[in-house]
Amino acid sequence: MDNLTSALTLARIDGLGAVKIKRLYLAFGSLPAVFKASADQLGTSLEARLVNQIDTLQDDERHPIHRLVALDKQWLADNPEVRILSLGDAAYPQLLADTPAPPPVLYVRGNADALELPQLAMVGSRSPTAGGDKTAFEFARYLAAGGFAITSGLALGVDASAHRGALHGGGVTIAVMGTGIDRVYPARNRGLADQILAQGGALVTEFAPGIASDAANFPRRNRVISGLSLGTMVVEAAIKSGSLITAKYALEHQREVFAVPGSIHNPLSRGCHQLIKNGAKLVESAEDIVSELEGGLAFKRGQVQSQQPRQPEHWLLTLMGYDPVSVDQLCDLSGKSASELTATLLDLELEGKIAQRGSYYTRL
Incomplete structure (x- = not known):
């Protein structure tokens, strides 16, 4: 049995899972060697039920799993x-292979060589604020232009903004899916x-072709996002968020975790603030990330530094701060009338420097 067939077969065994497959890989040196091992040898790594399943697969060429693998x-x-790509292949991403539960197989559409690029995972809310959306886009744009591949989950919100930012920066982005490749x-x-x-x-x-979206798939997807990446950046996340699952995996994988702080009044900032309290690095610029990941991309540091976005200097932006603020509040703070402020607010909104949400304005 070759490496691919072995990986596909093991992946089809109910109850085996990525952790135990990695254990077998380490114990026997390769996946094909698993199917040459005796029941006694397998018993040192697996419980009897799974040993019996592998033993049966060795002897029964008509086993249903063999038919599924053929399909x-x-x-x-x-x-x-x-x-x-199957675990043990030379082309299998080494960072992912080093994690406790690497997938036995990875289906890749597009440029498989992109998986060897230094990657930064970028995740966050599916319903971000305008500021969160812009932050994800801009960070991804600058970092992708500087040489990082931006890895995310192709979801709505922060994921999509991160992918788009990387594309806009002329860089490469990788989407890890919670469905089949088709x-x-x-x-x-x-x-x-x-x-x-x-x-x-x-x-x-x-996930094999034909697998549809399912809630149970996404935590598994998140461990792959983290496993491929040198670090994970969380832009906006509620306390109970899938993004925090990705950050948890990053910690388990001994990778860096970065979090973008936000307003204390924004519930989508609380997950990031919790991460920072627990030791994640607070980031305000792309340089904060590059300085932590110098081993992966030290030679690109100058490029990223030169591309830092400049903060706007407009007096009204300084007055607004970063919390949502109403026109009435701005009138009180500035001493100007609503009619005097309206044109300025509209100009800033058209320039993409503020966003209106209901009766409140937010600086981006």
């Missing part, structure tokens, strides 16, 4: 634009997925 391989033959979720991001592929990026998943 997997036929699908790959019919879709040559998709590449599959599906894009959410459907409205199909155009974004096409742009990622067109610009030298990749779509990646551990």
Whole structure:
């Protein structure tokens, strides 16, 4: 049995899972060697139920799992634009292989070589504020232009903004999916997925073709996002958020965690503030990230420094601060009338420096 067939077969065994497959890989030196091991040898790494399943697969060529693996391989033959990397392959991403639960197989559409680039994971709320959206876009843009591949989950909100920012910066971005490689979720991001592929990026998943979106898939996806990356940056996240799961995996993987602070009145800042309290690095600029990840991208530091966004100097922005503020409050603070402020607020909004949400304005 070759490495790919071994990986696909082990991935199909119910109850085995990535952690135990990694344990077998380390114990026997390769995945094909697992199927040459005796029951006694397997018993040193696995419980009896799983040993019996592997033992049966060794002897029964008509086992249903063998038929499913044959269908997997036929699908790959019919879709040559998709590449599959299996644990133990030379092309399998080393950072991911070093984690406790690397997927036995990765389906890759697009540029598989992009997985070897130094990656920064960027995650956050699916419903970010205008400021969070802009922060994700701008950080991704500057860091991608400086040489990082931006890795995220192709979700709405911060994920999509991070992918778009990387593309706008002329860089590479990688989307890790919670579905089979033949599906894009959410459907409205199909155009974004096409742009990622067109610009030298990749779509990646551990799920077999045909697997639909399911809530249980996304924590598994999040560990891959973290595992591929040198560090994870959280832009906006509530206390109970999938983004914090990604950050938790990053800590388990002994990778850096970065968090963007926000207003104490913004519930989407609380997850980031909790991360900072627990030791995540507070970031205000791309240089904060580069300084922590010098080993991965030291030679690009000067480029990223030179691309730092300049903060606007307008007097009204200084007056607003970073909390949502109403026109009445601005009138009180500035001593000007609402009619005097309206034109200035409109100009700043058109310049993309503030956003209006209901009766409140927020500095971006």
